Amino acid sequence: MTKEMKGAEIMIKSLEDLGVSRVFGYTGATILPVYHALGQSSISVNINANEQSAAFSAAGYSRSSDKVGVAIVTSGPAITNTLTAVADSNADSVPILVFAGQVQQSRMDTDEFQHINVKEVFAAAAKKVILVNDSSDIEETVKDAYFYAKSGKPGPVVIDFPLDVQRKTGMYKGVDIERFRLKYEQETHLGANQCKQFFNLLQKAKRPLLYIGGGMNNQAASAKIREFNRMFNIPSINSLMGKGVLDENKETALGMLGMFGTPYANTAIQETDLFVAFGVRWNDRVVQKVGESGLKADIAYIDINPLKVQEVRVTRMPKFSFIGDAATVLEDLLEYARHNPIKLNIEEWQKRAASLKRNFCLNFNRESAKIQAAEVMELLSRNMTDNTRVTTGVGNHQMLAAQWLLPKRPKSFITSGAFGTMGFSMPASIGVHFANPDARVIAIDGDGSLKMNMGEIHTIGSLGIPIKVILLNNHADGMVRNIQRVFYDGQCTGSERGFDANFAKVAKECGFKWTRKVRKREELEPAMTEFLAADGPCFLEVVTDRDEGVYPVIPQGKGYHDMVLGPYIKQVK
Known part of the structure; x- marks a missing residue:
């Protein structure tokens, strides 16, 4: 079935043909025709606090399902904001589609307001970057990009979409998506x-x-x-x-x-x-x-x-x-x-x-007067279900979660691996929820990582998204501080925080239904029980020991025989 449509409408219709039911993004002038078309489609839109978060939400959607997450952003600074999340997806082989608004073709490669060369920006960060020059190319470009992103070593595809191409009419042809699926299905068998x-x-x-x-x-x-x-x-x-x-x-x-x-x-x-x-x-x-x-x-x-x-x-x-x-x-x-x-x-x-x-059981300082982040993870590990999905930021909390939490199914532990991007957990958890609406989604974060994309507290709270956030607050960039303590004479320049906001109160102001800040060990288990049982967005802030180390650890440049167990892990004979 052929039909004349505007370029933006062809793009959205192509996504509908692919079974896309939700996209993430942030609006702006050079992508408004697409958002106008979205408003008349069956596709739901989640607006994040910024473009990096939108692309991370798309990545969370992909990482926790066998679907392809989609982010739609405008031009200029939106492109550079999105870059980190695209690079992160590329490093971890995550398929996402990013549609980037662009100035009119006649104004490209000039000093036009909010213009940047998208191909050059993403050259080393994406699996592929495509400039759409004509509305007649949109349908096949979108459908091909979707399956290309999933094929072989998966990765992000960025589509540069000039404003005049979005507005120009062209023919939607209803090309069967099986043509593109089969193009990239190349099974290689063992003899x-x-x-x-x-x-x-x-x-x-x-x-x-x-x-x-x-x-x-x-x-x-x-x-x-x-x-x-x-x-x-x-x-x-x-x-x-x-x-x-x-x-x-x-x-x-x-x-x-x-x-x-x-x-x-x-x-x-x-x-x-x-x-x-x-x-x-x-x-x-x-x-x-x-x-x-x-x-x-x-x-x-x-x-x-x-x-x-x-x-x-x-x-x-x-x-x-x-x-x-x-x-x-x-x-x-x-x-x-x-x-x-x-x-x-x-x-x-x-x-x-x-x-x-x-x-060789994992262990931590159980005699400390201060709550250990590891004991929070140990407590959470006893409450993991088959239907739990976990996201993390990057830092000590990430490594402790990876050590202590034992997921029972694939695509249930979602983290930034190769690129190691702080600020990942909160926006990724949003994508995880929408890909798995019946799952219990727990976003684990550290105070440093949380602040990188703190705007998503507002996104989660204001939209009532039932995500459970655990903040392990040690008032420091703990992983960096640990390195400084060992290799830089204990001088912790730049990694310690003298003051932090009461994040639990911030979450409450942003619409979280259940919030609690825990400072004492005796408060921890009852709070965790309430937190896991409560409905709607929940926020549990736990103040943890700044001096806690993560063990075992292998010093940089050393081998497995140099593994340091730390003072609390003992080999039982």
């Missing part, structure tokens, strides 16, 4: 010989270890790796972005690896003889890696990013590697195993993994 090679490697191993990354953090891949591990029960570890792919409550699921990883994960990697990595990027926060000095296990590596696989082939010389979608590869392996008896001789290793988890 029987490759499956045999993989299982031969696995059967020879005495201490295999699965390493699960963010590339596995989707429903399909999670379902397949869980089925794989029901069959073989191989001890597993995960990256920060891989939390929830496997159920971390299982006794051989050893949790997060890395600089602030669990003591059992960081010990297991030192003992493995076969490191089976799915969907990981071998980042620096995983510090010393298999293939480097002291960690000489064989490697099997599967990832969808050909550049990363090729890099690992050169630098780490894996015994097995494959470029492809993890869910597809795992189904191939499962199908092979169903028809070929595969016996692993790893009973002692399974017992060892379970004993590591029992004997």
Whole structure:
């Protein structure tokens, strides 16, 4: 069905065809035709406090579902505001669409008010940047961009949308979206010989270890790796972005690896003889890696990013590697195993993994007069349900949440990983809620990170969005301060705060239905119980110990054998 429409209307109709039901954004003059078209469509609009938050909400929507989040912003400073969130999504391989208003084409590359070269701004931060020159191109551009963002190594696509193109009439053609879906559905399968090679490697191993990354953090891949591990029960570890792919409550699921990883994960990697990595990027926060000095296990590596696989082939010389979608590869392996008896001789290793988890328990200063952020996370961990979704900011609270909280399903622990963006938690939680309206969404933040996007307290409160915010307030940038205490002679320049607002009162003024500020330990558990039971937007501020460290920790430049357990984690024999 063809129909003449304005460019902005074609864009919105194309989003409707794609099944988009909600967008996030902030208005402005050069994007008003699009907002006018939105007002006459079936798509709901969430207006954030700023454009960065809008794009983070879109990212939260994508990260917690298998959909693509959409942000719609105006030109100029809106573009630079959006840049950080786009770069964050690109670093963590998150598919979002950003529609950027732009001045008329005749005024581009001049000193026109609120004009900036969008392609140059996003060149290093987006998977793709597209300038729409003609209204006749809009429909195919939008539909293609949606599936391109999800394809291969996912990432953000930015569409630069000049004002005159938004206003100009063109033909909407109703192009079937299946055409674009099929364009990017390129399944690559393991052959029987490759499956045999993989299982031969696995059967020879005495201490295999699965390493699960963010590339596995989707429903399909999670379902397949869980089925794989029901069959073989191989001890597993995960990256920060891989939390929830496997159920971390299982006794051989050893949790997060890395600089602030669990003591059992960081010990297991030192003992493995076969490191089976799915969907990981071998980042620096995983510090010393298999293939480097002291960690000489064989490697099997599967990832969808050909550049990363090729890099690992050169630098780490894996015994097995494959470029492809993890869910597809795992189904191939499962199908092979169903028809070929595969016996692993790893009973002692399974017992060892379970004993590591029992004997290296996380701990904190339980004798302190001050509330520890870790004890807040321990208390929350006892109240996690299958239907809980968690977002975090960046800092000590993020690492403590990653250590203590054990999500039971994929896409339920939402955080800024590779880019490490403070201010992520609050706006991301909004997107998580709208993608999962029946879930209990808990936004965990630190005082420094919260203030980066504090305007979203107003967004949540004024709209009555039922998000539960836990603020761990230590009146400092705790992670930075910890580094200063160790490496900069204890001089904490710039990282301490002498005064903060009463954030619980701010939240109440912004419309939160339940608010509380906790200063004493005896108040904490009753407040947490009320907080979790209350309806509507809830805000729990907990004043925590500024001097609390995060343990275990691996000092920068060191290896896993240099892991510092701290004064409170004891190995139980």
